[in-house]
Amino acid sequence: MSIVRYNDKLLSVVHHNKSLNSVVIYNSETENLELVKLDHDESNGSHGRRRRSVPSQFEFVCPDCGYQCNINPPSSNESPRRSSGSDFLRNDYFRLLARADSGNESNKELISTLIHQAHPADIDQIPVELINQGYFKKFFSVLGDLGNGSNGKVLKVEHKLFNLQLGVFALKKIAIGNHFGNLVRILNEVKFLYSLTESSNTTNANIIKYNHVWLEVDQISSFGPQVPVVFILFEYCDGGTLEQFIENLLQPKFDIKLEKMRRRMKKKGIKGAGTDRRYLNNFEIYKIFKDVLNGLHHLHEQKTLHRDLKPSNCLFKTKFPDDYKPIDSVDDLGQIPNLVVSDFGESIMENSKRNSTGCTGTLEFCAPELFEEVDPGQLHDFSYYSDVYSLGMILYYICFGKLPFKSSDQNAIREEIVSCNLFEDMDKLRRDELLPDYLRLIRLMCDPDAKSRPTCEQVMLQIEHIHNKLAKQSYKKFALARALWQTGLNIAQILLNIWLCPYPVLNNLQFVLVGVLISQKKVRYLMWLELALTMLFLALSIDSYWTGVFSSSDQ
Numbered sequence: 411m412s413i414v415r416y417n418d419k420l421l422s423v424v425h426h427n428k429s430l431n432s433v434v435i436y437n438s439e440t441e442n443l444e445l446v447k448l449d450h451d452e453s454n455g456s457h458g459r460r461r462r463s464v465p466s467q468f469e470f471v472c473p474d475c476g477y478q479c480n481i482n483p484p485s486s487n488e489s490p491r492r493s494s495g496s497d498f499l500r501n502d503y504f505r506l507l508a509r510a511d512s513g514n515e516s517n518k519e520l521i522s523t524l525i526h527q528a529h530p531a532d533i534d535q536i537p538v539e540l541i542n543q544g545y546f547k548k549f550f551s552v553l554g555d556l557g558n559g560s561n562g563k564v565l566k567v568e569h570k571l572f573n574l575q576l577g578v579f580a581l582k583k584i585a586i587g588n589h590f591g592n593l594v595r596i597l598n599e600v601k602f603l604y605s606l607t608e609s610s611n612t613t614n615a616n617i618i619k620y621n622h623v624w625l626e627v628d629q630i631s632s633f634g635p636q637v638p639v640v641f642i643l644f645e646y647c648d649g650g651t652l653e654q655f656i657e658n659l660l661q662p663k664f665d666i667k668l669e670k671m672r673r674r675m676k677k678k679g680i681k682g683a684g685t686d687r688r689y690l691n692n693f694e695i696y697k698i699f700k701d702v703l704n705g706l707h708h709l710h711e712q713k714t715l716h717r718d719l720k721p722s723n724c725l726f727k728t729k730f731p732d733d734y735k736p737i738d739s740v741d742d743l744g745q746i747p748n749l750v751v752s753d754f755g756e757s758i759m760e761n762s763k764r765n766s767t768g769c770t771g772t773l774e775f776c777a778p779e780l781f782e783e784v785d786p787g788q789l790h791d792f793s794y795y796s797d798v799y800s801l802g803m804i805l806y807y808i809c810f811g812k813l814p815f816k817s818s819d820q821n822a823i824r825e826e827i828v829s830c831n832l833f834e835d836m837d838k839l840r841r842d843e844l845l846p847d848y849l850r851l852i853r854l855m856c857d858p859d860a861k862s863r864p865t866c867e868q869v870m871l872q873i874e875h876i877h878n879k880l881a882k883q884s885y886k887k888f889a890l891a892r893a894l895w896q897t898g899l900n901i902a903q904i905l906l907n908i909w910l911c912p913y914p915v916l917n918n919l920q921f922v923l924v925g926v927l928i929s930q931k932k933v934r935y936l937m938w939l940e941l942a943l944t945m946l947f948l949a950l951s952i953d954s955y956w957t958g959v960f961s962s963s964d965q
């Protein structure tokens with residue numbers, strides 16, 4: 411039997427799970443997917459050796475690391491194993507899986523339901539690969555609820571193929587309801603948004619990765635009817651939302667594990683650990699805001715508006731480390747998990763609701779112009795400027811842990827937004843050293859005149875200045891530590907000189923010079939201390955020198 415190479419034109423690896431030693435191969439001729447177990451026991455992904463070819467096997471070349479080996483077909487008595495996630499997932503993996511499954515009979519049921527509710531011409535326009543009745547049940551299992559939004563529940567799901575669990579994802583179901591007329595437009599726009607996240611350079615772009623969208627007839631609530639539902643599969647973020655994070659900082663929930671850690675750290679004299687109530691410091695504000703800004707900038711570069719930017723739509727990809735304590739150096743920014751902007755796909759779906767309710771997203775983050783009518787009954791459209799306003803409001807929220815509204819009533823909030831004097835007493839809210847640059851940025855981004863607001867690109871430049879300031883602060887901290895260390899070292903050296911050298915005068919003179927040269931700015935007090943000590947030891951050593959000279963001449 412011949413060996414078929416993975417990079418043969420017909421076959422490609424679309425999924426590689428290192429912890430399960432498995433790959434999914436797609437055959438473009440038969441449009442079939444096949445799960446194969448790798449023929450080696452390494453599970454950490456550090457492949458390195460080439461394996462001998464065995465008949466009836468594929469030769470596999472890992473697209474990730476270039477490792478080559480032979481792969482076996484999956485055995486039928488394979489027991490399911492849990493995986494922490496996939497290591498390589500081709501962008502169109504779920505679409506290929508849907509295509510492989512598209513011949514299924516259940517699609518007829520879905521199509522007949524759609525025909526009952528829409529014009530047949532509309533049905534023809536629905537992209538065929540999006541209709542896939544039973545796809546969810548066949549390839550996913552529900553692990554739990556992640557939360558509720560205005561569109562319904564978000565679920566934590568696990569993808570399974572041939573009884574193997576191949577990764578954890580988030581899934582949102584949106585019932586089409588009365589918006590059926592817009593279905594085609596909605597689906598096409600959501601598809602466009604996937605293409606945004608499909609490009610390979612989005613890994614560091616701080617936007618959520620959408621994996622697949624499809625349509626099924628489903629029962630959203632236990633007693634409700636069967637309705638067409640859009641299923642949206644996207645990246646699972648383990649660290650929770652920015653809103654949850656800030657709320658927990660200001661009103662920490664009791665957690666026995668954290669409490670124990672906090673006590674341990676307090677004993678060691680470490681401040682700000684565990685469940686202490688606190689504001690975010692300048693370094694933390696910088697990192698979190700920069701991530702949100704990056705995400706929005708990426709969307710704007712792709713000529714896409716977010717329309718519903720708010721802290722609950724910003725997700726930390728991973729959890730904060732258990733022993734996290736507030737960072738105080740730009741070198742430690744990496745300790746804060748990366749944040750991604752999500753939900754930009756769904757806001758388009760809600761656009762149709764906008765004219766009737768006045769605002770798509772959460773009212774608090776809406777720019778004042780969005781409440782103005784351009785024509786009777788026709789509200790102002792979303793724009794890059796209105797997204798930047800929401801970004802400014804997010805910066806306010808990150809800095810102060812709350813929003814600037816006096817009232818909690820929605821109508822009163824709307825009036826406060828339109829009155830445009832939300833940020834007057836901002837300077838007095840925090841007594842610690844919050845950089846005034848942040849306050850300036852908030853005022854700029856939330857300028858009542860939309861056109862005066864900066865673009866994301868301009869905010870990027872401002873944030874670079876803030877980074878430079880913070881870098882200097884971190885340097886000062888290290889400069890102090892360095893000065894302390896240097897002083898200790900010099901003192902030790904002088905003592906050693908006095909002890910070892912009979913004529914230490916010249917040796918010690920160099921320390922006097924070094925002390926004078928570096929006695930500048932903030933570290934000068936330490937340097938003066940060092941200088942004083944050096945002089946003292948110098949005097950002592952001169953004394954001992956002359957004592958030595960006289961005692962030798964006496965003899």
Ligand SMILES: Nc1ncnc2c1ncn2[C@@H]1O[C@H](COP(=O)(O)OP(=O)(O)OP(=O)(O)O)[C@@H](O)[C@H]1O
Pocket residue numbers: 556557558559560561562563564580582644645646647648650651718722723725752753
């Ligand atoms: N990718 C994800 N990974 C982990 N949790 C998520 C993910 N997406 C959403 N969640 C959780 O699900 C909750 C509901 O999300 P959803 O986007 O539906 O609503 P929302 O943004 O909070 O509100 P709205 O629908 O009004 O915009 C979020 O608050 C978050 O806790």
